[in-house]
Every structure is written in structure tokens, then in C-alpha cells.
Amino acid sequence: MAAVIGGAAVLLALIGGGVHLAVGDDGGKEPAAGGASPGPSDTSASDPAGEPTAEPEPTDDPLDEYDGSGESGEPGDSEAPAGPPPADEDDFRGQWQSDEGGQTLTVGATVDSGQMKGRNAVSWVDPGGDGLCIGFGENQSRGFRVAVKCGQGDDEEYLGGTATKSSGGESVSLRWDEGGTDTLDWIG
Numbered sequence: 001m002a003a004v005i006g007g008a009a010v011l012l013a014l015i016g017g018g019v020h021l022a023v024g025d026d027g028g029k030e031p032a033a034g035g036a037s038p039g040p041s042d043t044s045a046s047d048p049a050g051e052p053t054a055e056p057e058p059t060d061d062p063l064d065e066y067d068g069s070g071e072s073g074e075p076g077d078s079e080a081p082a083g084p085p086p087a088d089e090d091d092f093r094g095q096w097q098s099d100e101g102g103q104t105l106t107v108g109a110t111v112d113s114g115q116m117k118g119r120n121a122v123s124w125v126d127p128g129g130d131g132l133c134i135g136f137g138e139n140q141s142r143g144f145r146v147a148v149k150c151g152q153g154d155d156e157e158y159l160g161g162t163a164t165k166s167s168g169g170e171s172v173s174l175r176w177d178e179g180g181t182d183t184l185d186w187i188g
Contacts, residue, residue: 082187082188083188084186085165085169085170085186086169087169089165089169090139090144092107092120092137092139092144092163092165092172093107093108093109093120094106094107094186094187094188095107095186095187095188096163096171096172096184096185096186096187097184097185097187098182098183098184098185099185101126101127101128102125102127102128103124103125103126103127103129103182103184104123104124104125104184104187105122105123105124105146105163105172105174105182105184106122106123106124106125107120107121107122107137107144108120108121108122108123109121111136116136118138119136119137119138120136120137120138121134121136122134122135122136122137122146122147122148123135123148124146124148124150124159126150130150130151130157130159131150131151132150133148133149133150133159134148134149135147135148135149137163140162142162142164143162143163143164144162144163144164144172145160145161145162145163146159146160146161146162146163146174147159147160148160159176159177159178160176160177161174161175161176161177162174162175163175169186170185170186171183171184171185171186172184
């Protein structure tokens, strides 16, 4: 369930970021009565004198000083998994992530009712490719079967694949129906 909530939070953050970019940031100032707040690139439309308004101070990029070592002392900056992977070879619940590219497979709880009863909620995040994909997965005789939908409208694409655990259960191999395999390590 936490994985489903986490996936939803990521989706909301992406949507919120897009809305923020579209609306712009007025630096917290109230617009003048009867006037519209200027957009990020409009400095003279609301100022009849044509004087530019003060630019907001830039914020520090949180990734500038991160070296990937997990030793910066920041909370939550550990690369250690949140706990051991599920011991049952048929249990894929949790998050699995690639070392290269940041692809992440999140397998949520089993659905208790409805048409998808007995299946797990699944999200696939591929930052350099398919983006955020959502769907379902279920155990089958040859592994954990994953089916996800990526994109919308003309960009809509369906992906299917089969995940199998390594002998120690510390990683999964996700073999895609259209070709290619992603190896993902347990992260929690």
C-alpha cells in the first residue's frame, strides 16, 4: 500500500511541477487590484515606467553537493535498502531500482476486490525513456508478470514483461516482451 501511495505522490509532484511552471512564480506578491500578475518573462507589462522588478534570489540546487556516497549527513541520504527483500520467491512487493538510468519498479499490495482481485498494483518509472507507467502485476508459473500503460493519447503505449528474482532475492531481472532486460536491485 505504501508503494501505491508513493507512486501517487510522485505523480502529484510531477503534475504540481508542471502547473507551477505554467503559472509561474510571482515571488509571493499580491497582484494589484484589477490587474493581472505578470508572468516570469514579463517585466514591463504591469510596470508603466518600464522598470524591471527585482529578481527572486536563486535557491541552492540540492544535487550540487551530492556525490552519491550516501555520506553527506542529510536525513534519508543512505543508499542502504529500507529492509530485506521479501523472503518468499513469489513475493515481489516493494521497490526495485537499476544502478544505471534510475529505472524503478514498484510493486504494491495485492488488490482485494473487483476485476483486478489477486493482482498487485505496479508502477514503472523510466526517467530516460517511457516516463511514469502504471498497471498491474501477478505471479504466474514463469515469474511475476507485469503489464503497464505509459503516456496518454497519441503517446499511449502498453508494455509487458516478466520479472524473476535472483537466487538470493536481492535483485530482479525484468525481461520485456518487446526485447531487452532490466536488472533491478532491491531498495525497499
